[in-house]
Amino acid sequence: MTLGDLTVNRLGFGAMRVCGPDVWGEPADRAAAKRLLVRAFELGHNLFDTADSYGPHVSERLIAEALHPYPKELVIATKGGLVRPDRHRWERDARPEHLRRALDGSLKRLRLERIDVYQLHAPDPKVPFAESVGALADMRRAGKIRHVGLSNVSAQQLDEARRIVPIVSVQNRYNLEDRTHEDVLDACEKLGIAFLPWYPLGAGEALQSKAVRTIAARLRATPSQVALAWLLAKSPMMLPIPGTGSIAHLEENSAAAALTLSREDLAQLALQKGNAGV
Template identity: 45%
Template structure:
């Protein structure tokens, strides 16, 4: 990609992050949530994520292509397609055991294709982790995240269930999803919190304080829905500004949005998901894209809550 030399020197960002003290991964991951059902059923916020992918061979090939491109972090959950997502991820990545990090989540039940219900009973969390171990074909989960905090049970009991699994050697590292700074602090008093996975993108920056807290404490921040830019299509809105910066960089708007996120904090690891080999490669290339300080600031100003 050609850089526009009319701008100031490009800023830099670290290309890797270490989860805990032992899992070094490039700062571009892959979110496997959408790998379910028929390809036409995967789009939009209401996608069911209910059954195994009908294009299983293509899905396996896509995940293996991700490894070829240098992606080493893969995110799934027991609730995605009732465990079928974990199975296909395990099948695809088995040849790369020891080279990749697979993260999964527990704490959400799926009574139907349209329901996602938080359930944090400690015994249930431990049971689901045991099932994830079987589906992933491993003796230890690299990263187990609490999918959602259930207000029906004390946070200490839910995190404590994950810590028990860690003490038993069945989980390497523990993370949280959709949490506040206060909840991270509370959980950190029980077990080291290595990752936080919250919704975060140029159209939704409500978790800016969490991004900053994670950076200050060396916690990996895994933004999901990282490529959404909201409906701000005005001349000073993120869609327009990102498109302008993308033209200056000779990049796509999606790559530019991901590059901004990588510059936003050194512990951010975006996990965009896609069924397209072309988009997969495009997303991976964003890791090598450099914004100038002026370009970063221009996008930042267009996407902060005060400017939206």
């Protein structure tokens, strides 16, 4: 599928879980984290999602250490707009001056002159949304961003942003149990832009339902493969970015791209929607 002029496989990789516990600090085993990143690319995940706030800075640094100089097929999508005063806090800061500094930091850590996909991590209620997006548009004009993406936005905010700068992707929470952002997914489909569901496994929660487990057992697949195959079947614009710190889970998840669910299985999974969360 495409992100602007870039082509990527439909199953990406979420690089948030390569950091230490609570997405804070270094992982216990940096060498293992780097091996995981290399393996993710080898398995065909050529869209890596990260952010300056993961660690903070740790995920971006590990990606560069593991994979720079980058293979030409690898697309790195990072984000700015959140800060981490401590391990339990994720605070919004989408002031233009902060986004400019954040982008420069990401360029340096990722050892890039231009970020392929730079996503606004979340709108900041203290800053007019158009100002945050306008800052990304300026940095795109300056050649530091190839394509702009959004995260944690409403369909109205997507419309507003598109009047300022072309948008290639939206990243919102979405999985079998939580389909709150169905309207944003619909908008992405109409526009032909990628929808990156974060928490595609509901951080493990979407794997617990009876329907998922029953279908997985029948197909000799795993619950995570069923949850990811359901997402892939749900929309041609869906680009899941499952995250893991485990090579075994990574290998299991990547095999989901080859799993086809029948019409009956899809109908059954559609019925078990929980619509929990926000």
